[in-house]
Amino acid sequence: MQPSIENEISERLLGPESVEDHTLPSITISDQDPFGPGNAAVDDFTADPRQTVGGGPLRAEAQQPEYRDAPFAIAFVLHILVVLFLAFGWGVSALRHDDEEVNNGVVTDEDSVSLSGLLWLCFFTSLGSIAISAVSLKVMTHHAETLIQSSLIASCCMMGFLVVAFLMDGLTIMGVLWLVMLLMTVLYAYYVWGRIPAAAANLRTALSAIQTNGGVCMLAYGIAFLANIWVLVWCLAFVGVSFKESSCVNGVCQSHLNALSVILLILSYHWTSQVIKNVLHVTVSGVVGTWWFAPQDCSSVWSPAIMDSFSRATTYSFGSICMGSLLVAVIQTLETIARNARRSRDGNGLLLCILECILHLLSRVAKYFNKWAYVYVGLYGYDYLTAGKKVLELFEARGWTTIINDNLIHRCLVLVAVVIGAITGFVGMLLAKATGWATAAVGENSDGTVFFLCFIVGVSMAIILMGVVLSAVDTIIVSFAEAPSEFETNHPALYQNMVEKWRIAYPDEF
Structure with a gap:
């Protein structure tokens, strides 16, 4: 039986069991040229295969397949079943009731044609956006530094x-x-x-x-499609709960949603959205990790590493993903409640504004922790x-707290996404003029x-594709901190490119 990818990565990371542990070398700045050969600090960075932190191994090792944080996975699955019941049990009934009350469920042919034209326009522009995004990856590879500056x-x-x-x-x-x-932006x-x-080298x-491993991008679009389906199901569940908790007088119905129902529905929305997002993040981390440590298992468009990483993210590590996602979802739910309460203007606007800011900060901290934790997962x-x-x-031992706080790449990817959107908008406008698909829906001058x-x-x-890139960048930074010799x-x-750029950008940390 061939060894699993986890065991192969573990062997490449740890080497034979007889190798002794060492302590993390101290990095000092001296008069010696930090960019030239023979610099002890830089040489030690890659020479030691088993560095340690606080007496424990700095290098992590692949864990045996086991369902981790399983109670959170079970709770998540049960919650999904409840939402599905609310959507298809109550929500569908509510929509049927509305169809009978409004225009007896009659939809004109003109409405169908105008809607279908817009749908075709969105479909083809989305395909065009995917093609443009694929080209943008090539452009970013060769002009990463210029794009970040821009x-x-x-x-x-x-x-x-x-x-x-x-x-x-x-x-x-x-x-x-x-x-x-x-x-402030100019100073930054x-x-x-x-x-x-250095950021360009990481990118x-x-x-x-x-x-x-281009297949991971297609997987990302598939997961995004699933996320859109989830939004529709959640909306249907919300309609179902609203219909069940409504009262009708003389044919006029009003919803009386109680606070608990609203809170649980908001929590469900945020939790599931975070789980879907983090499943992709963990999958990308697994693929990039295999590319880093065992490239022979990760050298094709749809390599086995992609499905192996995805299967681990949705089985053994799914409970861990649900646990961290629930933490963020709870904070986001409280933030949503505080925001809506502040907008109601009940006299406590200032206190609610402060509470909203605190919750927003906590949400960012939790997302920041999750981002790095899920790389290790x-x-x-x-x-x-x-x-x-x-x-x-690991980052504390390396002294890389400044490095991991940089958001230069995120800014660059946002700019690329906006440019792709602008190009797609222009192409869509030309397509609408040529086909007339949008005329029936939004008029001639549209x-x-x-x-x-x-x-x-x-x-x-x-943004879907840029999210994959960000996950890959996070994994690259963690892997570079932990295993530069394998790289x-x-x-x-x-x-060679990363070492050269990092020495220039971070002479004190590197």
Whole structure:
């Protein structure tokens, strides 16, 4: 029987059991040229296969297949069954009742034609967006540094435009606020400009891993389709609960949803959305990890590593994904409640605003923890809490707390998604003019509406692919912190590029 991918990765990480543990070497800056050969700090970075943190191994090891955090997976599945019952048991009945009450369920042929035209337009523009996104990966690979620089410049230009626009309209307060934000963005750009080469190297490596395993992108679109189906099912469940908790007088019905039903429905929405998103994140981490440690198992468009990683994410690690996702979902639910309460203007607006800000901050902290924890879940199969603890210990031992807080790549990917959306909007506008698909729905002079609709479609499809890239970048950073020697052996050209750029950007940490 051939060894599993987890065991093979473990062997590559840990080597023979007879190898002794060592302690993490201290990295000091001396008068010696940090970029030249013979630098002990840099040499030690890749020389030691079994470094340690606090007496324990710095390198993680692949865990034996086991269902981890299983109670959370069971709770999630039961909750999905309840939502399905509410949707198809109560929601369908509610829609049938509405069909009988409104126009006796009659839909004209004209309505069907106008709707079908828009659907065809959205379908073809979404396909075009996928094609444009695929081309953008190639462009980013060769021009990553320029794109990151452009994202910072574009942010400053956009804020400058808003400052001028608000001041010209006499909205002085808004103009001053955006001016302050512009100055802060300029200072941020000045501070991080020297780190752009390292961020570009990370992005280039992540893109290389994704392009080698292009099937993971198609899997991402499949998961996104599932997420859209979930939104429809959830809406149907919400309609069903509203219908059951409504009262009708003389044919007029009013919903009387109680607070508990609303809270549970909101929690269900956020929890499932987070689970779907994190399943993809864990899957991408597993694929990129295999590419890093065992490239022979991850060298085709639809390599076995893709389905192996996806199957682990939806079985053994599914409980861990549900656990971390529930933490974020609870915070997001409380944030939603606080936001809606503040908008009701019941006299406690200031306190609710403060509470909303605190909950938003907690949500960002939880998402930040999940982002790194799920990389370890995807790589090694740890349970949720152990994975988060180990990956943060790794960064602390390396002294990389500054490195992992950079968001340069995220800014770059947002810019790319907006550009893809703009191109898609323009193509959709031309397609609508040529076919007349949008005329029946939005009228003759509909260029602006069609452009906006296709822009939203394009950005949505691009963001799916950019999410895969971000997950790959996170995995690259963790793997580079933990196993640079394997990277040098399996991908020497990419390794050389990353080492060169990181030495320039982070002379103190690297």
